[in-house]
Amino acid sequence: DAGVIQSPRHEVTEMGQEVTLRCKPISGHDYLFWYRQTMMRGLELLIYFNNNVPIDDSGMPEDRFSAKMPNASFSTLKIQPSEPRDSAVYFCASSFGLAGEVEQYFGPGTRLTVT
Amino acid sequence: GQSLEQPSEVTAVEGAIVQINCTYQTSGFYGLSWYQQHDGGAPTFLSYNALDGLEETGRFSSFLSRSDSYGYLLLQELQMKDSASYFCAVRHDYKLSFGAGTTVTVRA
Numbered sequence: 278d279a280g281v282i283q284s285p286r287h288e289v290t291e292m293g294q295e296v297t298l299r300c301k302p303i304s305g306h307d308y309l310f311w312y313r314q315t316m317m318r319g320l321e322l323l324i325y326f327n328n329n330v331p332i333d334d335s336g337m338p339e340d341r342f343s344a345k346m347p348n349a350s351f352s353t354l355k356i357q358p359s360e361p362r363d364s365a366v367y368f369c370a371s372s373f374g375l376a377g378e379v380e381q382y383f384g385p386g387t388r389l390t391v392t
Numbered sequence: 393g394q395s396l397e398q399p400s401e402v403t404a405v406e407g408a409i410v411q412i413n414c415t416y417q418t419s420g421f422y423g424l425s426w427y428q429q430h431d432g433g434a435p436t437f438l439s440y441n442a443l444d445g446l447e448e449t450g451r452f453s454s455f456l457s458r459s460d461s462y463g464y465l466l467l468q469e470l471q472m473k474d475s476a477s478y479f480c481a482v483r484h485d486y487k488l489s490f491g492a493g494t495t496v497t498v499r500a
Contacts, residue, residue, distance in 0.1 A: 320490040322488065378483060380440065386434055
């Protein structure tokens, strides 16, 4: 398997623009997680899905952030409007089975810069 | 909420042994995971402890004491490629919360 695929790998945008990050989990995995990593706040869980259903979105910072998983092989994280403080590396991770949150497979990440 | 504490940096020479401690406070604790992240890369899973005791996987071992809310990752026979950040993460409420990470630098 190719592993978790994320696109784009790098994104530079201006404040106020809409940003959409994409993720393709490993085939057969039923959990999908979105994380944000910054030097100040570390690795934070934003939201996770189980069988395409959002289970916990308590980490989503505010209404500007939204995530969807229309099918088992695709998820998006959208920021609208973007702000400079959203600059971070965004990781998508997937896993499977009972206790799926224990061993997660991370994608390469999307480095977002908002100017 | 959850809180995890681990040292920010550790430096050691090749062939040495390094222990990274992690203390945690959380409700609904199920276990402790460890992840490795090389600079510019993605986190990768190393180990998981749900029960007290030591788990060994090659040169790396992980320990958990639930009564002390404490765990550690032991890196043995250090190699240059082990230079990376190491994160402990508590499993709770069907998700992981990560510590701030420990940067391990291996010197020749």
